[in-house]
Amino acid sequence: MTMTVAQLAESIGATLLGDGAGAVARGSGADDASAETVVFALTPPLFEQAVASAAGAVIAGAFAAQYAGPKPVLVAKQPKLAFARAVKLLAGAPPATGGVHASAMVAPTAALGQSVSIGPHAVVGEGVAIGDRTQVGAGVAIGDGVRIGPDCRIHPNVVIYAGTEVGARVVLHAGVVLGSDGFGYVMDEETGAYEAFPQIGTLRLEDDVEIGANTTIDRGALGATVIGAGTKIDNLVQVAHNVRIGRHVAISAQTGIAGSSSIADRVIVGGQAGIADHVRIEEGVILGAQAGVPTSKILRGKGVVFWGSPARPLPGVLREQATLARLARKRGRE
Amino acid sequence: MTMTVAQLAESIGATLLGDGAGAVARGSGADDASAETVVFALTPPLFEQAVASAAGAVIAGAFAAQYAGPKPVLVAKQPKLAFARAVKLLAGAPPATGGVHASAMVAPTAALGQSVSIGPHAVVGEGVAIGDRTQVGAGVAIGDGVRIGPDCRIHPNVVIYAGTEVGARVVLHAGVVLGSDGFGYVMDEETGAYEAFPQIGTLRLEDDVEIGANTTIDRGALGATVIGAGTKIDNLVQVAHNVRIGRHVAISAQTGIAGSSSIADRVIVGGQAGIADHVRIEEGVILGAQAGVPTSKILRGKGVVFWGSPARPLPGVLREQATLARLARKRGRE
Amino acid sequence: MTMTVAQLAESIGATLLGDGAGAVARGSGADDASAETVVFALTPPLFEQAVASAAGAVIAGAFAAQYAGPKPVLVAKQPKLAFARAVKLLAGAPPATGGVHASAMVAPTAALGQSVSIGPHAVVGEGVAIGDRTQVGAGVAIGDGVRIGPDCRIHPNVVIYAGTEVGARVVLHAGVVLGSDGFGYVMDEETGAYEAFPQIGTLRLEDDVEIGANTTIDRGALGATVIGAGTKIDNLVQVAHNVRIGRHVAISAQTGIAGSSSIADRVIVGGQAGIADHVRIEEGVILGAQAGVPTSKILRGKGVVFWGSPARPLPGVLREQATLARLARKRGRE
DSSP: OOEEHHHHHHHHTOEEESOOOSEEOEEOOGGGOOTTEEEEESSHHHHHHHHHSSOSEEEEOGGGTTOOSSSOEEEOSSHHHHHHHHHHHHHOSOOOOOEEOTTOEEOTTOEEOTTOEEOTTOEEOTTOEEOTTOEEOTTOEEOTTOEEOTTOEEOTTOEEOTTOEEOTTOEEOTTOEEEEOOSOEEEOTTTOOEEEOOOOOEEEEOTTOEEOTTOEEEOOSSSEEEEOTTOEEOTTOEEOTTOEEOSSOEEOTTOEEOTTOEEOTTOEEOTTOEEOTTOEEOTTOEEOTTOEEOTTOEEOOTTOEEETTTTEEHHHHHHHHHHHHHHHHHHHHO | OOEEHHHHHHHHTOEEESOOOSEEOEEOOSTTOOTTEEEEESSHHHHHHHHHSSOSEEEEOGGGTTOOSSSOEEEOSSHHHHHHHHHHHHHOSOOOOOEEOTTOEEOTTOEEOTTOEEOTTOEEOTTOEEOTTOEEOTTOEEOTTOEEOTTOEEOTTOEEOTTOEEOTTOEEOTTOEEEEOOSOEEEOTTTOOEEEOOOOOEEEEOTTOEEOTTOEEEOOSSSEEEEOTTOEEOTTOEEOTTOEEOSSOEEOTTOEEOTTOEEOTTOEEOTTOEEOTTOEEOTTOEEOTTOEEOTTOEEOOTTOEEETTTTEEHHHHHHHHHHHHHHHHHHHHO | OOEEHHHHHHHHTOEEESOOOSEEOEEOOSTTOOTTEEEEESSHHHHHHHHHSSOSEEEEOGGGTTOOSSSOEEEOSSHHHHHHHHHHHHHOSOOOOOEEOTTOEEOTTOEEOTTOEEOTTOEEOTTOEEOTTOEEOTTOEEOTTOEEOTTOEEOTTOEEOTTOEEOTTOEEOTTOEEEEOOOOEEEOTTTOOEEEOOOOOEEEEOTTOEEOTTOEEEOOSSSEEEEOTTOEEOTTOEEOTTOEEOSSOEEOTTOEEOTTOEEOTTOEEOTTOEEOTTOEEOTTOEEOTTOEEOTTOEEOOTTOEEETTTTEEHHHHHHHHHHHHHHHHHHHHO
16 A cells, blocks of 8 residues: 555654655665665664665664654654554555465354355365455364454465364464463373373464464363463464463473473563463563573563573572683683 | 263262262252262362362362262262263264265265264365264364374365375364475575485384374374374474384473384473474473474483473483572672 | 396396395385385394395495394495485486476476476466576466576476576475565664665575575575585575675574674584574584674684573583583582
8 A cells, every 4th residue: 555654644643744645655774774664763872874865764762853854754763663553554454365266165153254255175164154354274273162253364275273262363273283282191000002182272372473484383281271361372382281371471482391281471581481381471581592490490580581490580590601601711720 | 961960970880878869960060060960089189179169070089989978979089080981972973964975075085984074175085084983073084095094083174185194083183284295405505506306215103192283293204104003192392203102102382203213102292392303202201391302312201301491301400590590699799 | 227136236236145036126225125115224233134134135334244143134335325315216217307397487488498397386487597407396386587407306386586507416395485585674763664775685595405404594685695615504494684604514403603703624514503693603613502693702612612691611511501400409408
């Protein structure tokens, strides 16, 4: 979509400096800027680069309020957020591909909302409910009784097991598996063989959750696995049975969370972290990349950074690393 | 399915205390119990909770044999196992969806057993053999010459490369890839470019294996990759070419096993462990989460726990952690 | 395909010792050898085993040039490479399954080259271009505007997001996801909710790239994610937005590379390594398995091995491990 800079400023609630008559059509980085693109700058040096670029307009923070050069500038309180919203506006709504593709298999008892789109070769099971405007990609398999809210985007080849509940505005990237059986077995002491423990619980994703490509989230064994509203999970993450994740949590790629652990609101988890079973991570904790949290451990403290395996508060980890480095150097000199 | 408590007791070989006339229909946790559910308790305190719950019946161990209250109790030697079997009985057989879906593509030379079910958009290659009652989900792709035993459950969007062999009662969760090419290349010293080393071996999964969602298992380069009977593998695990895994092994999520390593019977591997190439892990070893086993290392000892990277016996790892913590604290005070 | 040993020697540029009249049909290991197979040996002891095997011919290095026994021997400068090429020759071209399967959905504006094969239930979007002889497997979903070069092999259930560019002779194993949205969010300070940062950049895979099963590679946020020519990536690897990987890089399974990091030519990365954001790894560095590279770190040195988390040159890591082990033992004796 094309908008004038003035229209864009108004739409995102920014203050326009300079001429707003030019038209912009999309966002870009300063390197790839052209007269049709809007860029953003978070610091004065980046702002200088941005106004020197070919960009049609620059979004910047309050520091740019005195700018009086020739480039149209949009001053926003939260400039990165303003840029994100501007780009989203310019992109317009995703194309409403519309309707059920002839090759999709939709069970007669499934209830589709208005303007739902079901892609080629998708399969929608018995009793499924899908909210308005939700887009289901090619090759997606949705099991019986699944409930999906409105305005979701489900990318190709996602698999959702029977009974899973998905809120509104949820994004599932390609290859995501929701509601698979948890890894629970009982060993028969007489035969020495594992038998499956029942994995008959549920999985619920609340509103505004986004799940990265090829991530797997297991259903509860008896109770529920829950992903709270606004939580964002990256690619190739594993969430085991009966895990409870709060709201506005961010979990980076390849992290694994074992059974029955809970993660409270606004926790941030780095990549490749491992959280064992029955762990409790309290509100606002930050867990560093590759950290390992042992079974039943409790981590607490808003903004407190834990790192290492076993995970401890960051200053202690750094002190231990420095101590060991010093001792090893000393030994090398002996 | 609904059974009386007395029927259930008989079916699972448990001793019934109290009135067995009530009907139960499924398993639940004590929290979610209702008159229709059966629950289980492994300890006396949990047993007290369970008999106080709304459950229609409680499965418990020998410690409950003297119970004389009003709740129907099923005393079993292995109560968790008894509960697992009870829930399985109550669930009944998975629905025989039956037959080949009209949208599936089954090669004319494929041989399907009795009551095999092939889901929508599945593809079954030339010369494939599939055993009785095996269920193949939507979007599954089975390459030429694959052999699959009876009573398997293959969830949607699994991919099985040509020539793979799968035993009886195997469960493959959604997104599993079996028999992909291993990561083997030869560098041409003249051009400095990698060329693929042949990945023309096979992959064999024995009976009663279960593989978690999005796990990948490569075929052998020249020989075979083998997963032994009764072995259970969690989600997002990587098993490389020519790995040999024994019987009744349990491997937690996101673990990786590099080429030509072998893991003997009854080994337990925690999550995110990394096992380099040509490693040998002998019978009954327990490898902790996030442990790392270097190339060609041998780990041995039934019930011996190894941890850390490089993996060592647990007591040594804990002693090193304690030593370093003490030295760092001491240094902090200096 | 069947060839005489003499034909094979000529085709791979090896010197034939002995009788070249026998026919061989495929490669094998010495254990599985038969009169129809060719094997290879990299060392004199393995050569002795190989000539004692049932193999129809043995490929070996210059050390075998004096061999005068009865087994046909092919002496090559790079014997493992010669074997790889021999096996490839014997395998012949992959079967040209040919044409667009009736169940595939190919947009009318897509341009398919000569002898392109599109498997059952595959979906090819608007404006897609696919080069000659490229094979697209069952259930593959290719988004609008994707460009794919000639002679590629795309295995079943791969998903390629709109706009991705793929070079010539690229292999994508089953379940690969290319061009998914990166993990980028902006927190709205007023609501405390994350909003998606635009992920509108591109992904480009150059020629001769191979990507392992279920690996995920995100598109750039604003710029591009790039995988250089000849680079090989194993299974379950995560490559985040705006990562730039050079030529002839090898990355083992389950490694993760966070946003905007760059990896130069001929780097080798072990399994389960974690590379944080904005890291720069310079040409020829070797990064060990499970290593962790912190944000913005620069690693340099051709052939220099880095290990541990945080990653340091190997000798220092080993010295620290030895120092700690000694101190812990000493403390144990006190």
